[in-house]
Amino acid sequence: MLHRFVYGFLLVALLGMPWPVIAVWQGPADQHAKLALVSEQDALVAGKTLWLGIQFDLQDGWHTYWSNPGDSGEAPRIEWQLPPGFQADEIHWPYPERLPVPPFMDYGYAHEVLLPVSLTVPSNLKDVDSMRLAARVNYLVCREVCIPGKKQVELSLPVRKDSGPSAAREQFEATRRRLPKPVPHDWKVSAASAGGEFVLTVKAGHSLEAPQFFPLEEEQIENAAPQEAKRISGGVRLHLKKSKHLTKPPTRLRGVVVTGVDKAYLVDVAVSQSRPEGSM
């Protein structure tokens, strides 16, 4: 009977304590990933768009996921908590790396990644010293096992007439180089459906290093299948094995083609039907 009284007393005592206004969720995922909300500039300027980003600092061996996580895993999601008039757009995903999970394949990031988001700042900003920007990030970190995380991150920025670069500016610039660019005007990209594979032809006017294709749509290609690259004059032809889950032939092939460090291109082409090459 006494122990019930003690527990009751402790509960009441705990509830009465002055907890911080913003509760920081400390879960096991925190041991393997440090998250932070950062901004490219050091202040909010009325009416001026600002780049924010969710920074992931991952423990060695641990990884998180791209917008298309691949055969397993889950892409991070951000739930913004912003003052009235502010609006954040979608995550601008840097190109990922291949994460083998034999016999399958995932897509994501190891060591560290910054996921940038463009923030619209209202032109009628309140005249206050600082404003609080916050978000809840739902994410998954894995090594041999996976741990889901939910992290509350926040940032207070002063409101000023002008802003300068923040300490995170360099990271934003490096990340920008990893964002997929539109295909150069003089390139010719085409895709064909050929039996059990898609053939993606990229003509750049010069030879290309063996490219990697990262599909933006889930369940179109076999993520783990080797992507055979054949040199053609002025470019390359990539053979992408179709997913066994394809029930209807897709009309478009969308993905990121990476031809080297910081050389990622957004590809979005119609798929034409053609006879398999070299058919006997």
Place this chain on the structure above:
Amino acid sequence: MHRKLWCRFAVVLVLSSTMLAVKVGESAPNFQATDSNGQAHQLSKYHGKFVVLEWHNNGCPYTQKHYESGNMQHLQKEWTGKGVVWFTVISSAPGQQGYVTAAQENEYLKNMKASPTAALLDPQGEVGKLYSAKTTPHMFIINPDGALIYDGAIDDKPTTEESDIASAKNYVSQALEEATAGKSVSVPTSRPYGCSVKYVH
């Protein structure tokens, strides 16, 4: 003329050995596996019944979502009660997350009040690789004629949140309801979500 024929034959041989992954609509490959009570099961013995294969890893947060909520147990009870054969399959390699001995699995089933027809122990990953099971959970449904009619996620909310279950569309129930009513399965495939199956390698 003969060379072309041999060439074609050789290609077919190579292709058929690499294209092991079964597609929806095709005949589900027969397997043999031992359950947590030491009993052997063969898929072919269940011809004439609907069979559900549920890939499982008790340490994976996505599996835990469906077990801690009671969702998976509810499905097992509902559908085995209607004559469906339900196999929980564990393809985790020894030493990997999800690997269980027969005794451990029986303890888990008892604690979780789970009621699959049987829990198949597949530590070498033979059944898993035969079906290309990617995640836990990953669900497959085979119809009484032995055809694969569903291959994919348990539902349409690919998260670890228990609160997502109530509003999710359960693809397994939907497929079984349609197929048992003689209708075609409206969603035969979906991206399975979860942790990767911890195969031996």
